[in-house]
Amino acid sequence: MSDYWNDRVRSLSPYIPGEQPKDRKFIKLNTNENPYPPSTKVIEAVKNAANEGLRLYPDPECTSFREAVAARYKVKPENVFAGNGSDEILAFAFGAFFESAEKGSKTPPVLFPDITYSFYPVYAKLWDIPFQPVPLRDDYSINIEDYKIAAGGVILPNPNAPTGMPVQLDDILSLAQYQDKNKKVFIIDEAYAAFGASSAVQCIDKNPNLLTVHTLSKSSSLAGLRAGFAIGNEKLIEALCRIRDSFNSYTMDRLALAGASAAIEDAAYYDEINNRVIATRERVTTSLRALDFNVLPSAANFIFIKPPKKSGKDFFAALREKGILVRHFNKERIADYLRVSIGTDDDMDKFINACREIICR
Numbered sequence: 001m002s003d004y005w006n007d008r009v010r011s012l013s014p015y016i017p018g019e020q021p022k023d024r025k026f027i028k029l030n031t032n033e034n035p036y037p038p039s040t041k042v043i044e045a046v047k048n049a050a051n052e053g054l055r056l057y058p059d060p061e062c063t064s065f066r067e068a069v070a071a072r073y074k075v076k077p078e079n080v081f082a083g084n085g086s087d088e089i090l091a092f093a094f095g096a097f098f099e100s101a102e103k104g105s106k107t108p109p110v111l112f113p114d115i116t117y118s119f120y121p122v123y124a125k126l127w128d129i130p131f132q133p134v135p136l137r138d139d140y141s142i143n144i145e146d147y148k149i150a151a152g153g154v155i156l157p158n159p160n161a162p163t164g165m166p167v168q169l170d171d172i173l174s175l176a177q178y179q180d181k182n183k184k185v186f187i188i189d190e191a192y193a194a195f196g197a198s199s200a201v202q203c204i205d206k207n208p209n210l211l212t213v214h215t216l217s218k219s220s221s222l223a224g225l226r227a228g229f230a231i232g233n234e235k236l237i238e239a240l241c242r243i244r245d246s247f248n249s250y251t252m253d254r255l256a257l258a259g260a261s262a263a264i265e266d267a268a269y270y271d272e273i274n275n276r277v278i279a280t281r282e283r284v285t286t287s288l289r290a291l292d293f294n295v296l297p298s299a300a301n302f303i304f305i306k307p308p309k310k311s312g313k314d315f316f317a318a319l320r321e322k323g324i325l326v327r328h329f330n331k332e333r334i335a336d337y338l339r340v341s342i343g344t345d346d347d348m349d350k351f352i353n354a355c356r357e358i359i360c361r
């Protein structure tokens with residue numbers, strides 16, 4: 001706290017990102033990064049863009065990247081918004097589509113699960129948007145019927161994070177139609193969809209209130225580049241541009257634009273590495289279940305697991321001592337669970353061996 005802070009800053013409760021260790025070398029399974037390198041075509045494109053052109057501002061419309069996304073997903077460039085990672089796009093979307101409390105108490109709350117990406121309540125508070133967490137079922141699945149109520153809008157990740165559990169496309173479409181009756185926007189955060197959930201991208205033309213949000217951080221191995229995009233009706237895209245251009249017109253720099261376009265164009269490479277991640281996830285799930293872990297069914301590049309015998313906090317500490325970093329959320333209902341990103345086969349073998357040793361000692 002400081003006397004210089006305004007009331008807004010005082011009332012914020014910022015998101016706490018997963019640890020990026022600097023002191024010691026860990027097997028890093030805590031922030032859902034892809035264990036495989038970006039496509040060589042991406043590295044080449046970034047190197048080629050590192051030239052005297054950096055003197056000039058980048059294209060504020062991110063045209064080349066949006067055209068690449070449009071071609072890949074069979075939509076029009078006007079249906080695509082580009083941004084500096086999907087966190088930025090989500091922040092803009094909360095500001096663009098969900099009403100602030102100052103508009104009066106008639107504004108119903110925005111809905112999202114009680115256990116979900118912990119940035120959603122942070123954005124809601126930043127924009128002063130009323131929100132209502134909706135409890136997951138006891139088995140941690142999303143019951144779509146719970147969201148068919150008067151709301152200021154809905155946001156769901158598919159698959160959900162940190163559980164990894166997917167939502168069926170039929171459920172998404174039925175909720176989109178329900179929320180459209182009151183002209184409310186339904187945002188689907190597809191950060192991890194490439195690892196096994198059904199994307200709703202192909203449904204945006206029939207559902208003008210549906211916005212899908214995507215990142216290159218996970219399935220394109222580019223967390224360090226900061227690139228993301230959203231796909232939706234062109235009026236939704238226009239709203240995001242209006243918010244962006246009220247903050248910062250140049251959210252993607254020249255290097256990011258070059259690398260992100262090259263990544264979107266190299267689907268063959270990324271399909272291959274992501275299929276490897278999926279195969280490793282299935283193998284690790286089987287091994288952990290044999291060790292009496294409860295492993296939620298995952299469609300993501302991470303698993304959400306409850307270790308036997310020890311608390312989540314103690315298991316997290318025991319793994320850390322062995323040089324393996326995972327994520328523990330000290331939160332009601334999930335304090336005994338750990339979120340484990342899927343690494344290389346070699347990393348995951350070390351992880352399983354460490355788990356076995358911790359349980360047996």
Ligand code: PMP
Binds near residue numbers: 216228
């Ligand atoms: N959505 C979800 C559900 C996430 O877990 C993350 C990663 N923390 C993001 C969005 C943001 O990804 P990025 O900003 O790296 O694109």
